[in-house]
Amino acid sequence: MNKLYPTQEIGSLKKPEWFLKIIRDKRVSEEAKKAARDDLAYLNIRLLEDCGLDYVYDGEARRSEMYEYVVKNVGGFKVAGWVRSFDNRYYRKARVVDKVTYLGPYHLDEFKFVAKHARRMVKIPVTGPYTLADWSYNEYYQSKEDLVFDLAKNVLRPLLRDLSSAGAKVIQIDEPAATTHPKETRLFVEAFNEAVAGVDAKITVHLCYSGNQYRSLFPDALDLKCSQFTLEFANRDTTRLGLDKESRVGYQALNLFKEYGDKREVGVGVVDVHVDNIEPPELIRDRLLYAAKVLEDPNRVYVNPDCGLRTRSRAVAFAKLRNLCLGSELARNIQL
Amino acid sequence: MKVGCYIGGIYPRSDRLIEATRRNPPNLPEIFRRDKKRVIDLQIRASLTYISDPLLDWSDMLRPYLALKGVERGALNRIFEQNTFYRMPLVVDRVEWVEPITLKNLLLDLLPKGREWKVDLPDPYTFAQLSDNRYYRDHMDLVLDLAKALAKEAETLQQHFKLIQINAPSICSIRSRDELELAYEALKTVTKGLSAKTYLHLYFGDPTPILSDLLDFPVSGLGLDLVNIKIPDGLRFGKMGLAAGCVDAGNTKMEKPKKVAEEVKRVVDAVEPSELYICPNYDLEYVPRAYANWKVLRLSKIAKLLEEEMRG
Numbered sequence: 001m002n003k004l005y006p007t008q009e010i011g012s013l014k015k016p017e018w019f020l021k022i023i024r025d026k027r028v029s030e031e032a033k034k035a036a037r038d039d040l041a042y043l044n045i046r047l048l049e050d051c052g053l054d055y056v057y058d059g060e061a062r063r064s065e066m067y068e069y070v071v072k073n074v075g076g077f078k079v080a081g082w083v084r085s086f087d088n089r090y091y092r093k094a095r096v097v098d099k100v101t102y103l104g105p106y107h108l109d110e111f112k113f114v115a116k117h118a119r120r121m122v123k124i125p126v127t128g129p130y131t132l133a134d135w136s137y138n139e140y141y142q143s144k145e146d147l148v149f150d151l152a153k154n155v156l157r158p159l160l161r162d163l164s165s166a167g168a169k170v171i172q173i174d175e176p177a178a179t180t181h182p183k184e185t186r187l188f189v190e191a192f193n194e195a196v197a198g199v200d201a202k203i204t205v206h207l208c209y210s211g212n213q214y215r216s217l218f219p220d221a222l223d224l225k226c227s228q229f230t231l232e233f234a235n236r237d238t239t240r241l242g243l244d245k246e247s248r249v250g251y252q253a254l255n256l257f258k259e260y261g262d263k264r265e266v267g268v269g270v271v272d273v274h275v276d277n278i279e280p281p282e283l284i285r286d287r288l289l290y291a292a293k294v295l296e297d298p299n300r301v302y303v304n305p306d307c308g309l310r311t312r313s314r315a316v317a318f319a320k321l322r323n324l325c326l327g328s329e330l331a332r333n334i335q336l
Numbered sequence: 337m338k339v340g341c342y343i344g345g346i347y348p349r350s351d352r353l354i355e356a357t358r359r360n361p362p363n364l365p366e367i368f369r370r371d372k373k374r375v376i377d378l379q380i381r382a383s384l385t386y387i388s389d390p391l392l393d394w395s396d397m398l399r400p401y402l403a404l405k406g407v408e409r410g411a412l413n414r415i416f417e418q419n420t421f422y423r424m425p426l427v428v429d430r431v432e433w434v435e436p437i438t439l440k441n442l443l444l445d446l447l448p449k450g451r452e453w454k455v456d457l458p459d460p461y462t463f464a465q466l467s468d469n470r471y472y473r474d475h476m477d478l479v480l481d482l483a484k485a486l487a488k489e490a491e492t493l494q495q496h497f498k499l500i501q502i503n504a505p506s507i508c509s510i511r512s513r514d515e516l517e518l519a520y521e522a523l524k525t526v527t528k529g530l531s532a533k534t535y536l537h538l539y540f541g542d543p544t545p546i547l548s549d550l551l552d553f554p555v556s557g558l559g560l561d562l563v564n565i566k567i568p569d570g571l572r573f574g575k576m577g578l579a580a581g582c583v584d585a586g587n588t589k590m591e592k593p594k595k596v597a598e599e600v601k602r603v604v605d606a607v608e609p610s611e612l613y614i615c616p617n618y619d620l621e622y623v624p625r626a627y628a629n630w631k632v633l634r635l636s637k638i639a640k641l642l643e644e645e646m647r648g
Contacts, residue, residue: 015458081624083348086412086421087395088357093624095588135419138587180417209421211414236468250411274412299415331456 001121005288005303005328006054008267009208010230011066011125011174012308013059013317037062040115045118048147051318052325055123055170060308062110066127066174067135068092074100080137085193089311096147102155105162115167123170124163125206125308129156130188134177144184148191150213156195163201170202172230174305178207182216189220196225199308204267208232208307213253229257230257230267232306234287237272239284241288251287254294266295269306270327271320276312278319284327284332292336305326337604339612339642340385341635342579343617344456344501344537344559345397347375347390348628368393370439373446376553378629383636385613386454386499389442396422397465397503397619398458400441404485405432410468416505416540418622419585425467427478433485436492440576444496452498459504459536460526461519462484466506476518480517483522499534501535501579502526502555505618508541518547523553535559539618544568551576557610561617571607578609581617588627593634597641614639 015023022028022036063069071077071094078097082090109126115279129151133144141147160171173195177190196203202227207214214231221229237250245252257266268291270284284303294296303324309317349357353371356364371499375390395398402409410426428437438455447453460483473480486526491560493500502523510516527534536550537559543550544565550558557577561569563584580600583591604612 080628082354083624084621085421088354090354091419137586139587139589177419180414180419209414211416275464306597 001054003054003199004298004332006222007052007303007325007328008055008230008323009048009053009057009059010306010308011057011060011172012063012310013061014310014312014314015040015061016314019061024235031267036157037224041110041113044116046255048316048321049118049120052269053321054118055121055317056114056118057124058110059121060125060310066125066308068094069134070106070127070132071136073103073106074132075099075103076140077136080081093135093137096133096140098140100147100150100155102158105159105166107159108162108166111163111166111168121170122168123134123172123204124168125164125172125174126156128173128175128178128187128205129191130184131175131177134180144307145187148187149194151238152191152194157197157199160196160199160201164199168201170204171199172206173226174206176206176208179206179210179212179214179216184218185216185220187222193223204228204230204265205232206267206307206315208269209235210253214256216318218256218262222260222262226264228265228267228302230269232269234269234272234279234306237287239277239279239283243286243293248287248290251290252292254291257295263297263300265300265302266291267302267304270303271305271322271324273305273307273309273311276316278316279327281323281327281330284324285330288328288331289334289336292331298331298336337612337643337646338574339639339646340502341382341565341614341634341639342386342454342499343379343388343390343616343620343632344454345391345503345646346394346621347392347619348621348623348625349392350374350625353392360636369443369446372443376446376448378632380448380451382632384632385452385466387447387451388454388456389444389447391441391456394441396420397456398422398463400437401425401458401463403434403437405434406430406471406602407467407476413466417505422466425463427467427471429471431478431481431485433488435487438489439492439496449457453496454499454501455493455497456501456503456525457486457489457493459502459507459519460522461500461510461515462504462506465623479518479522480525483525485491487526487528490526490530490532497532499533499535501537501559503537505538505540507536507546508538508543508561510546516546520537520553527554533557533577535577535613536581537581537618539581547571557613559613559615562600563617573607573609575610576609577602577613578607579613579615580604581615582638583616583631585618585620585622585631586626588623590627590630591634591638593637593641597638599646600638600642601645602624612642614642
């Protein structure tokens with residue numbers, strides 16, 4: 001993109017109460033539910049564009065959740081029940097009870113809808129093979145490796161190819177589990193590369209909440225076939241303004257890219273998705289300028305929230321995204 | 337040898353409780369209480385040796401201890417190998433103990449009279465490793481101050497509990513002599529003079545390279561994740577007890593008690609611990625409630641089978 005600090009969202013937005021009431025109501029027809037999903041997707045696209053984002057999607061309006069939606073649409077999984085994510089937040093985990101099978105392009109309809117209605121660039125988020133395997137209870141495969149590769153080659157690869165054939169130009173593979181088991185980084189990388197093999201699109205990878213500040217990714221991640229790392233940082237940072245190391249303590253992992261000579265783009269998380277406090281544009285500006293300084297090239301810096309904003313109210317989420325865009329504009333006007 | 341069994345850490349909430357936490361009704365504390373009671377009753381029904389508060393109202397194993405002086409709520413971070421997160425304790429000043437924390441966060445009146453009780457406590461080294469330290473120049477000073485604070489906690493707990501499970505996942509990855517000595521010193525501070533049994537639970541990592549050193553640690557026994565590690569040949573536990581983490585809290589697959597009992601028997605024959613407990617390899621909160629319940633019921637079956645086999 002011919003613009004410094006292009007802005008993007010990561011994926012999910014909170015679903016409004018009116019929508020959930022319709023979706024959960026057994027008396028409502030499937031046709032009316034589909035109409036509600038279309039309405040919410042359309043609304044999210046417009047709102048994200050109104051915030052000023054350069055890359056948009058539909059806030060994952062049709063997905064119950066980034067993991068559950070997928071396992072319900074891929075053969076071989078059986079939902080087991082709720083497991084805590086944090087505090088009072090839960091997600092449904094599934095058991096792998098049979099060979100995993102591709103039952104069809106589970107994100108294709110939503111992608112076509114977004115592509116039809118979006119005025120900005122479209123970036124579709126897709127949950128990656130390693131994360132799907134890591135978050136599931138494997139009761140079928142001899143090893144985790146077998147499960148991960150089967151998902152990569154026989155589920156993700158056909159899905160990504162179908163999306164690319166339908167016109168997807170930018171695909172974000174979500175792999176939040178990638179840094180969970182440092183010894184399995186190679187497995188994550190190889191499975192990722194199998195999944196994207198032959199896919200004609202710009203591939204980015206989203207990772208977040210690494211217990212080891214992304215250190216375990218390197219050097220294996222140098223082989224990852226993607227052109228952008230989209231990462232969470234703001235969660236660990238101070239809220240002080242400034243371009244000094246102490247104020248920007250949350251962004252020290254950017255040094256890894258310098259250390260390993262990785263010159264790819266980095267989508268820098270500049271707003272914390274787990275607090276309601278709205279980061280002022282000046283703080284976002286400083287986080288971006290600091291990232292550009294460490295990466296030694298502002299052209300490599302993309303701007304995004306740490307993660308999906310589904311845990312925040314919609315008002316808070318949009319206020320954060322608006323400031324994210326304003327802060328990026330401030331950064332564009334400053335020559336490093 | 338008598339074989340005991342227990343569970344530790346945070347237990348999964350029931351679907352009913354999860355739903356209630358989303359609605360946040362005025363009687364939420366009562367719903368928590370009822371759900372805790374159900375888990376305690378299950379432990380009694382499953383004939384566990386020690387009964388514990390299932391900590392359903394704890395957001396994570398360190399959250400209550402953010403009440404320590406000098407500690408604040410920090411960033412959200414992943415708990416080791418799980419897709420579950422905790423708030424990093426943000427250390428902004430010298431850590432000091434002010435008043436009992438653990439006791440304040442338990443429902444002692446629900447625990448059954450006439451049975452022995454157990455409780456969880458974080459290991460100071462692990463606490464420090466999982467914290468975001470923005471005050472201490474030397475990591476060692478943080479560990480030792482945390483040890484003093486947690487020692488005060490242990491002191492308040494021992495009058496109620498016969499067994500204190502000290503959760504120490506970070507010790508698993510220690511590979512340097514200095515760090516091992518630091519973890520040892522910290523633990524010595526916590527366990528000094530305690531009448532309660534203390535079991536150091538090691539999971540989310542491989543402690544086998546330092547296991548021979550851990551056998552000299554100042555605790556009554558070691559809790560090991562036997563699902564994921566293999567104890568090296570030639571080690572003898574001697575005076576140290578073993579809490580055999582042989583039920584997998586990371587998978588819904590149900591263990592076959594006979595098979596597990598045989599595997600544990602082989603371990604026990606090899607390492608000859610002074611006493612033996614059967615338990616999950618870590619907190620059962622990583623599987624949904626129904627699976628956790630089934631796994632709890634398997635613990636005493638495994639323990640009984642082992643006892644029979646040992647009798648011979």
